[in-house]
Amino acid sequence: MKLFAIRGGIHPDYRKELSAGQAIVTLPMPKKLYIPLQQHAGGAALSVVAVGDHVKKGQLIAKPQGFISAAVHATTSGLVADIVEFAAPHPSGLSQPTVILEPDGKDEWADLPTPLADPFTASAKDISDRVAAAGIVGLGGAAFPASVKLTLGMNNKLETLLLNGAECEPYLTCDDRVMREYADEVIDGARIMAHALGAPKIVVAIEQNKPQAVDRMVQAAKAFPNIEIASVPVQYPMGSEKHLTQAITGLETPARKLTADLGVVVHNVATARAVHHAIRFGRPLLSRVVAVSGGAVAQPKNVEVPLGTLVSELVAFCGGLVGTPARLINGGPMMGQPLPSLNVPVVKGTSGILALNAAEVNERPTSPCIRCGTCVTICPCGLVPVEMASFIRKEKLEEAAKIGVMDCVSCGSCSYICPSHIPLVHYFNYAKGRLNALDRERRKNEQTKTLVEARNARLEKLAEAKRIAAAAAAARKAQSETPEESKAST
Numbered sequence: 001m002k003l004f005a006i007r008g009g010i011h012p013d014y015r016k017e018l019s020a021g022q023a024i025v026t027l028p029m030p031k032k033l034y035i036p037l038q039q040h041a042g043g044a045a046l047s048v049v050a051v052g053d054h055v056k057k058g059q060l061i062a063k064p065q066g067f068i069s070a071a072v073h074a075t076t077s078g079l080v081a082d083i084v085e086f087a088a089p090h091p092s093g094l095s096q097p098t099v100i101l102e103p104d105g106k107d108e109w110a111d112l113p114t115p116l117a118d119p120f121t122a123s124a125k126d127i128s129d130r131v132a133a134a135g136i137v138g139l140g141g142a143a144f145p146a147s148v149k150l151t152l153g154m155n156n157k158l159e160t161l162l163l164n165g166a167e168c169e170p171y172l173t174c175d176d177r178v179m180r181e182y183a184d185e186v187i188d189g190a191r192i193m194a195h196a197l198g199a200p201k202i203v204v205a206i207e208q209n210k211p212q213a214v215d216r217m218v219q220a221a222k223a224f225p226n227i228e229i230a231s232v233p234v235q236y237p238m239g240s241e242k243h244l245t246q247a248i249t250g251l252e253t254p255a256r257k258l259t260a261d262l263g264v265v266v267h268n269v270a271t272a273r274a275v276h277h278a279i280r281f282g283r284p285l286l287s288r289v290v291a292v293s294g295g296a297v298a299q300p301k302n303v304e305v306p307l308g309t310l311v312s313e314l315v316a317f318c319g320g321l322v323g324t325p326a327r328l329i330n331g332g333p334m335m336g337q338p339l340p341s342l343n344v345p346v347v348k349g350t351s352g353i354l355a356l357n358a359a360e361v362n363e364r365p366t367s368p369c370i371r372c373g374t375c376v377t378i379c380p381c382g383l384v385p386v387e388m389a390s391f392i393r394k395e396k397l398e399e400a401a402k403i404g405v406m407d408c409v410s411c412g413s414c415s416y417i418c419p420s421h422i423p424l425v426h427y428f429n430y431a432k433g434r435l436n437a438l439d440r441e442r443r444k445n446e447q448t449k450t451l452v453e454a455r456n457a458r459l460e461k462l463a464e465a466k467r468i469a470a471a472a473a474a475a476r477k478a479q480s481e482t483p484e485e486s487k488a489s490t
Contacts, residue, residue, distance in 0.1 A: 033308030042068030093340035112282035134278035140268035143349035169332025189272030
């Protein structure tokens, strides 16, 4: 199929060979699981179990709160030993509500929803509801509730379901292995999602550095004429939702708009596999494939990991660490988040655990900007990083917003290429966080003002009603008085 060029981008040292050749292996069930109630974008789930409860595999242990949220299930059968605040896999190291589950070794399933006999006769709502009940989120790393994206066809005319198998981040190979080993499941899940979306066409985009995955997916899709496998150039950040859409369709997503506005919805290949399991078998999301890699990992692997497993146990399963890593990362080295320690759980959005040595990190002191303009040349969003950073350093956040900082996708290309080693993306993430916080505060103040004005108007209306009622009562009283009473009163 015809492909289109995307703006900018870089070609880092991908180092996927460390784990790409390793078939997926299953991690044995740990003795304890630490299952956070916040494993997704949006509101945290609300616990529906208590300490001392015995739960079965796949049983709901926390229900979603609000439209943007996701259900959480018991990874295996066992005892709810505690519900505590436990460290989250986040750079802050802050804790969050977590269910501690002690497996009983039986791995006994709870009663699951009845599988759909023919998903292609089911309504979009039925499929979306089942995906929501299964707690499925985007497994590419963003962890946005998948059911929400499956409702986009209700308000948009969609043409294409774009399945993201680019996996453009260095080191990460989990999607590559999923496509190689579970291609039929991925294709079936994609067909189900396309049916729910009302999208007649499916495109699976895979970077050219994954030839085995391309071949396997072509074989799995050959029976379905509406599915195309696109081998896209190896160019970071090709896996960005908006840039992948542009590479496939030639259409650029306007600022602050969704790809759905162009008739395209993007899902990850591993998410499609999870949908296959939820719809065909009624199974919730209980595990995921994680790439464990980096120069400080003894035996890089691709591992199917029970959710709630401590990262320390996962790393130990891969032979442990070689020396002291210079950096621990949850996700890829470009957009992933530093880990405060290994004593944090694997969650739904954990695509990779990287332990990088000093040579791989290549940290150097920051020096003044030389105004070379390289960051401008490679920015895939067409922004001017050097100018945005200048405004942000001076706390001129509104000025940075005017020149597009909120459109930055935080790919890190500018930081990677900068000869002065300026951490540009850190400035932009800070600015976006502050601007979002200020916007929330502004909206809160406006809402408070609206409520106060409404209350005052209501009170004034009540007072006016009382005045009118009092006047009416006085008039009635005057009319009811006899002439003698009127004379007496005078």
